[in-house]
Amino acid sequence: MSVRVDPAGNLVGRYEGERDGPPLLIGSHLDSVRDAGRYDGPLGIMLGVECVAALHAEERRMSFPIEVYAFGDEEGSRFPAAMLTSRAVAGTLDPATLDLRDAAGISLEDALALNGLSVSGFASARHGAALAYLEAHIEQGPVLEAEALGVGTVTGIAAQLRYAITVTGRAGHAGTTSMALRRDALSAAAAMISKAEEVARAGDADLVATVGSIEVYPGAANVVPGEVRFTLDVRAASDAGRDAAALTIRSGFEAIARERGVRYICRLLQDLPASPCDPALMALMDAAIDDAGVSPFRLVSGAGHDAMILASLCPTAMLFIRCEGGISHNPAERVSANDCEIALRVMRGFIDKLGATVRD
């Protein structure tokens, strides 16, 4: 491959095809979180490199070029933004949103300058027409392990809604405020959290709801809580499934607030629509998995990936690889060498099948 660093700091290797034209992009991210595992991101890049190495060893060229992308920022570990570099490639990055600083107060502009890059240069990392984007990634969940499968076809990235909720009751003395007179914001919030869990448990397997952060005020052992703030995160495979669940949860919250005489405010923080993978490419992936001797299996991704960004540039396909116990963002993250071999075989099969569709 000829190798370059693009203006967004992505490391790119290009393997020429028999003829020029829109390339197949294969990629994942090189960055990680603190105290991360070894596979989240880099495995997808290594598999892309291995696909090209195998073609090269056979002295084969596809009819289209292949570009392997190692994206420089997916997790947003340093600056308060995520997927900056794949957004630059997809052409969906607004330079006006890049006035960012890290925890130490260093600006993105200064950090880039140390590497010979600039915020204004990010726009020129935009890619021209691409044939497709292929990403292999560890599942970061327990589904493939439970199904006893090494790999699976990703149907898309789940739709997500995130809310900030404030429940206001009345603070009071824990010793002298009788139970009948209380407007306990935390007891109300506890009922709401149980409601969110109940709705999600009753829904389809792809529906999940999480309260991951809660603050109690004034937060003293001898005071009835007067105000509680918490977050609610709802995800599902489709926008409609997500919206219906969120509506049920929120009307449940309103009913609880009414019953308990507390005030309830719900503010929308984030609305990310579902990002479906390309149906024709999913069929190619299923067929490649079948050829590799594994039963084709489809699953939705609850986590975000560069693939959902690239979906605005070209059709995308994703392959999930089983990881032990579904553990990720943790040094205990583990993938078996055998599953990596299977993933490589599937990706090579996928590339061949894509080649056959382009030739027609």
Ligand SMILES: [Zn+2]
């Ligand atoms: Zn990742």
